[in-house]
Amino acid sequence: MESVSDKGIVCGGTYGAFGIKGAFLLADRPAFKLEEYTIEREGMPMKNYSIPQHIWRALWPALLFLAIQLVTSFAAVTVTTLAMGEDAATGYLAENTLLFVGPSFIISLAVFLPLWRKTKKANPALNDGKPKAALIALTIVLFIAYYLLLSGFSIAFSEPITRLFPEVEQVAANYQGALPVQLLVMVVLAPLVEEFLVRGVILNRLSAWMPTWAAVVVSAAIFGALHMNLYQFIFLTILGSLLGWVYIRTKNLLIPILAHVVNNASNLAVRYIVEGTGLVPPAGLIAAIGLVVVVACAILLHRMTRPEPTPEVRQLQDAG
Numbered sequence: 001m002e003s004v005s006d007k008g009i010v011c012g013g014t015y016g017a018f019g020i021k022g023a024f025l026l027a028d029r030p031a032f033k034l035e036e037y038t039i040e041r042e043g044m045p046m047k048n049y050s051i052p053q054h055i056w057r058a059l060w061p062a063l064l065f066l067a068i069q070l071v072t073s074f075a076a077v078t079v080t081t082l083a084m085g086e087d088a089a090t091g092y093l094a095e096n097t098l099l100f101v102g103p104s105f106i107i108s109l110a111v112f113l114p115l116w117r118k119t120k121k122a123n124p125a126l127n128d129g130k131p132k133a134a135l136i137a138l139t140i141v142l143f144i145a146y147y148l149l150l151s152g153f154s155i156a157f158s159e160p161i162t163r164l165f166p167e168v169e170q171v172a173a174n175y176q177g178a179l180p181v182q183l184l185v186m187v188v189l190a191p192l193v194e195e196f197l198v199r200g201v202i203l204n205r206l207s208a209w210m211p212t213w214a215a216v217v218v219s220a221a222i223f224g225a226l227h228m229n230l231y232q233f234i235f236l237t238i239l240g241s242l243l244g245w246v247y248i249r250t251k252n253l254l255i256p257i258l259a260h261v262v263n264n265a266s267n268l269a270v271r272y273i274v275e276g277t278g279l280v281p282p283a284g285l286i287a288a289i290g291l292v293v294v295v296a297c298a299i300l301l302h303r304m305t306r307p308e309p310t311p312e313v314r315q316l317q318d319a320g
Contacts, residue, residue: 054209061115061201062222065193068111069104076100098177098185105189112193116200116253123204129251129305136258138301139246143259145293146242147266152287155280165231182268191260198223198240199247199256216244239263249305 049057077100081089093100120127154161162168175186198219206215220240224233247256273279 049209051209054205058202058205058219058222061112061197062226064111065108065197065226068107069101072104072107073100076103094173094176096177096181097174098181102181102185102189105185105193108193108197109189112196112201116196119201119204120253123208126204126207126248126251127253129255131250131252131254135250135255135301135304138297138304139250139255139259140262142246142294142297142301143262144266145290145297147263147270147290148286149290149294151270151281152283152285152290156283156287161231165229167229167231171229171231179272186264186268187261191257191264194223194226195243195253195257195260198226199244200253203244203247212248216248217241220244246301249301251305 077089077093080093080100083089084092175182177185202222203215203219206218210218217237220237220243221233223240223243224235224237227233227236243256243259246259247253250256
């Protein structure tokens with residue numbers, strides 16, 4: 001969950017250039033038996049599914065997530081209205097939107113954590129990475145820098161962004177609540193649920209029948225669509241592509257979860273700093289610093305996660 005400030009400065013959403021095909025030459029593509037779409041990964045056959053079945057397996061968890069949010073929101077609004085009256089409830093709900101989003105994330109966590117564990121067992125080749133301290137630290141730096149780049153871009157282009165996406169201010173209004181509630185929902189629950197769902201389940205299932213780079217991009221688009229507005233769809237599809245790239249490179253879901261936490265925590269911190277002090281940092285400078293550090297970190301992460309050559313490849317290298 002990402003948001004924006006109400007001062008014309010976009011503090012949430014994302015902007016980047018990591019969704020290119022060449023960036024996802026990261027993992028072995030699955031072998032296909034075209035007539036039945038039998039998939040094998042590292043000698044482990046998976047179940048036979050038709051293309052419509054593959055699509056449905058990837059989509060139904062997202063639809064279930066939306067259904068959980070809809071039902072819990074309706075229940076919260078109904079109970080609050082009955083308890084407080086319509087006028088009082090309207091004001092209370094507007095000032096505490098996250099308080100009523102929280103239960104949907106708790107329910108979703110109980111649903112999608114076990115589903116991710118089951119999905120992970122069916123696709124071990126994409127989930128056998130170790131959460132090395134160096135990779136975790138590099139990823140944290142990468143996403144802090146990425147947020148600097150995002151903030152600089154958002155400040156510099158706040159007016160055209162607001163004109164193009166009039167829903168920006170409404171997006172900001174969707175993330176209201178006391179600071180402890182914001183920390184719990186935005187920084188803890190949202191990254192856990194969204195990563196278990198999108199990268200843990202959807203990306204894994206898509207990668208079983210399509211090229212890895214395509215699975216990353218499609219799952220990122222689903223991630224953006226889950227936020228139900230055009231502004232967040234565009235920017236969060238880019239963020240989702242970067243998170244998917246980190247997951248595919250590291251083969252460990254903990255690392256994109258931490259990256260998502262850093263992104264949302266940075267968003268929250270920037271909102272409070274801007275709203276509390278009125279200070280607007282120099283857009284060009286922070287964007288330039290962010291861009292340089294993002295590129296450097298991405299290159300380092302790519303090199304650190306480069307797969308070891310197989311014995312056959314080593315033999316050919318030695319012979320050469």
